[in-house]
Amino acid sequence: MTFRNEFSYETRPVRVVFRPGAAVTATPGEAAHLGLRRLLVVCGSRGEAVARAVADALGDTCVGVHAEARMHVPVEDADRAVAAVRAAGADGCVAVGGGSAIGLGKAIALRTGLPLIAVPSTYSGSEMTPVWGLTEHGTKRTGRDPVVQPRCVVYDPTLTLTLPVPLTVTSGVNALAHAVEALYAPDTSPLISVMADEGVRAMAEALPRLAADPEDLDARSRALYAAWLCGTCLGSTTMGLHHKVCHVLGGTFQLPHAETHTVVLPYVLAHNAPAAPHALAVLRRALGADDAPRALWELAGRLGAPRSLAELGLAEGDVTPAADRVAGEPYANPRPVTADQVRAVLRAAYEGGPPEPAEGTPL
Secondary structure (H helix, E strand, O other): OOOOOOOOOOOOOOEEEEOOOHHHHOHHHHHHHOOOOOEEEEEEOOOHHHHHHHHHHHHHHEEEEEEEEOOOOEHHHHHHHHHHHHHHOOOEEEEEEOHHHHHHHHHHHHHHOOOEEEEEOOOOOHHHOOEEEEEEOOEEEEEEOHHHOOOEEEEOHHHHOOOOHHHHHHHHHHHHHHHHHHHOOOOOOHHHHHHHHHHHHHHHHHHHHHHHOOOOHHHHHHHHHHHHHHHHHHHOOOOOHHHHHHHHHHHOOOOOHHHHHHHHHHHHHHHHHHHOHHHHHHHHHHHOOOOHHHHHHHHHHHOOOOOOOOOOOOOHHHHHHHHHHHHOOOOOOOOOOOHHHHHHHHHHHHHOOOOOOOOOOOO
16 A cells, blocks of 8 residues: 555543553542542433442542433533533533543533543543534534543443443444544544554454453453544544434434444445545455455444344435435545435445445455
């Protein structure tokens, strides 16, 4: 492959602690390292037990637990969380859980400027990005702001041991989507290629092991490491067609986040393949497969993940309005996108059959 000899790469300061048990044993020390003394812990209802364990470990530095995080961060949820932070006189937040909890923590940071510590329990990768998202009136808005990037990330593989296998799989494929899209972003770089290659390889190796044995701590650690790499890729590049489609399907049509990424990924990659030969070469090597879109489709299906938007509850009549909405907003993508092309991608994802190579796909 030809070396990409013109690129920019920006690193953002973040401290990472990675070890089993770190959620409880390391978070208080990380708060002290940042000089924080009044922390609000935010989480969703599913992760409240773990969040309260973290709160207990923080002791007197915890001023409360706000367990109201939901998918796609509805703006009214952000309003309530900011009010809770101000009422408690918090000087920072600890977000414990998956992308929804970390997304709510980011919304607080965006509105208040307070530092955020992330303790992820899924493979969403949100903890490694300066990307925020808010949903209002059926539309999900996203943006980038360095203030929302967590100042510290505490990776504790034991937190993922109770993640159900179906969510383990879809959360893992969601992470793969971050690396895939970063490979063909306009601001990609050789460093992104290295991280994406390693992240995709590690996740693709870990997921079958976890489907067979969900308590395999080594595989859990490998998957969390992969999520870290894939999230870093996303945080350093510009999102394209895949993420735009998923944001519309989630924000407007209320489809579940990780499952939607899992279904959509092979079809968007197949669409973009003719314009992304370097990305395909990296993915073929990382996945050990000649047809990367089909390999991703087969991996998800083999592990029991949903394969169609119909399974997720999208109505057939929603395909066209969703395509029109996606095509009507500007975003970077390696291949020009029309409403008809998005409709074809969504139609294929709605039906769930094997992704067909687009004309001009490099061999």
